[in-house]
Amino acid sequence: MAKTKTQFICQSCGAVHPRWAGRCDACGAWNTIIEDNPTAGIGGGPVQRAPRKGNPVALVALDGESEEAPRISSRIAELDRVTGGGFVRGSAVLVGGDPGIGKSTLLMQAAAALARQGNRVIYVSGEEAIAQVRLRAKRLGAADTQVLLAAETNVEDILATLSHGARPDLVIIDSIQTLWSDLADSAPGTVTQVRTGVQAMIRFAKQTGAAMVLVGHVTKEGQIAGPRVVEHMVDAVLYFEGERGHHYRILRTVKNRFGATDEIGVFEMGDSGLRQVANPSELFLGERNEKAPGAAVFAGIEGTRPVLVEVQALVAPTSLGTPRRAVVGWDSARLSMVLAVLEAHCGVRLGNHDVYLNIAGGYRISEPAADVAVAAALISSLAGLALPVDCVYFGEISLSGAVRPVAHALQRLREAEKLGFGRAFLPAGSAEIGKRSSAGLNELSGLPDLVAAIAGSKPSSQEGHGAD
Ligand code: TYD
Ligand code: MG
Secondary structure, eight states: OOOOOOEEEEEOOEEEEESSOOOOOTTOOOSOEEEEEEEESTSSSSSOOOOOOOOOOOOOOSOOOOOOOOEOOOOOOOHHHHHHHHHHTOOOEEEETTTSSHHHHHHHHHHHHHTTOOOOOOESSSSHHHHHHHHHHHTTTTTTTTEEEEEBBBBBHHHHHSSSSOOOOOEEEEEEEGGGGGTTTTTTHHHHHHHHHHHHHHHHHHHHHEEEEEEEOOSSSTTSSOOOGGGSSSSSEEEEOOOOOOOEEEEEEEEETSSOSEEEEEEEEEEEEEEEEEEEHHHHHTOOOOTOOOOEEEEETTTEEEEEEEEEEEEEEOOOOOOOOOEEEEEEEHHHHHHHHHHHHHHHHHHHEEEEEEEEGGGGOOOOOGGHHHHHHHHOOOOOOOOOOOOEEEEEOOHHHHHHHOTTHHHHHHHHTTTTEEEEEEETTOOOHTTTTTOOOOEESSHHHHHHHHHHOOOOOOOOSOOO
């Protein structure tokens, strides 16, 4: 029999190292590598036993009859949008997010909604006692539903419980980090235990046709395995995000074998749970100060839905040798790029200015289409000129200073019009679209056009103090 070999596994990304190190080479995280025994259980490969002769399986052709994936819809529209129309029977969905963001709340609400439709829903809590779960359900107005509860962490016990009685339609495991199996030797929360537990749950889902929802905490420290280590095993990965101090939450698809990715669902956390936000633009533009310089409204797209958000910039003179560049909600490398293009192609000098950039409401933008909105906010702040209140901005900036067209221009304009924005600065070449839109369109072929348009506008109340 082979000698038992110890391995060192990164708890953040799951990379295996032959010896301990302070930093994981694979993902760059510090202090995440711990000693783990992978020989036992499913997470580390099959349990060692005498070799057996394999049985051949039947090979089939690619074109055959297969029906549409059967779904159970929660009728919570924001959740169904993200899952692609409801949870798929026999599939496993991972819901990741920071601790305290509202994963348990969301899933309890989903469980209650599904139970109301007559589904058999089992909620297995490994973190909270039954009393705590009941208390939350009461707060959410879900206490009268037929959701079945269990507080258990042992994988074998959970499987035995699930197999007992009628087949469940939906199973929620909260959370995967508390799962531990007799088959794996290592401590609960390690990569081996988490993978073993998740594998067993996925197998149960595939065998019985139950939809399985697995909750995973995103972890900063290395002693507990994060949801990343099981992303490849599940059918869909959703992340629940939000800034502390802001009450709204975004559920984002990262992977979906049964639907589109890049979808978002927007919720607002209130006293009695999560409320759906059908029109996120109104939320993100809610607290606008329309007279202030340095604010530009970006017409963005998240998945299939347009979202309007405010980009705020503060450009202030500095006495430091190296000016500060601070970004919240956007990519700092992209900010550097926009600043460089402004300097090189538009003659806007920012070398003696600190630059702060913030996306309002704690929202995060990942689209390059926000370049033009960021540039507009920067120029506006530098010049001390407030931008027109009824104007939106979008377009990608290339290093040559050109403004490049972006996808879904018409959808962006329609959303803007719906919310009372009559004007738009957008890439040149979107004109075809413009004919079908009533908005006042300013086409930009390059970034200098934008600078000229803003600097050439009449100062509203303040005196200009920077740009020349
Ligand atoms: P929770 O679902 O327990 O987070 P997670 O499972 O992701 O760790 O939610 C935690 C936070 O949500 C907690 O700080 C309290 C808040 N909350 C509300 O504001 N309103 C509510 O109705 C509920 C149930 C929770
Ligand atoms: Mg929880």
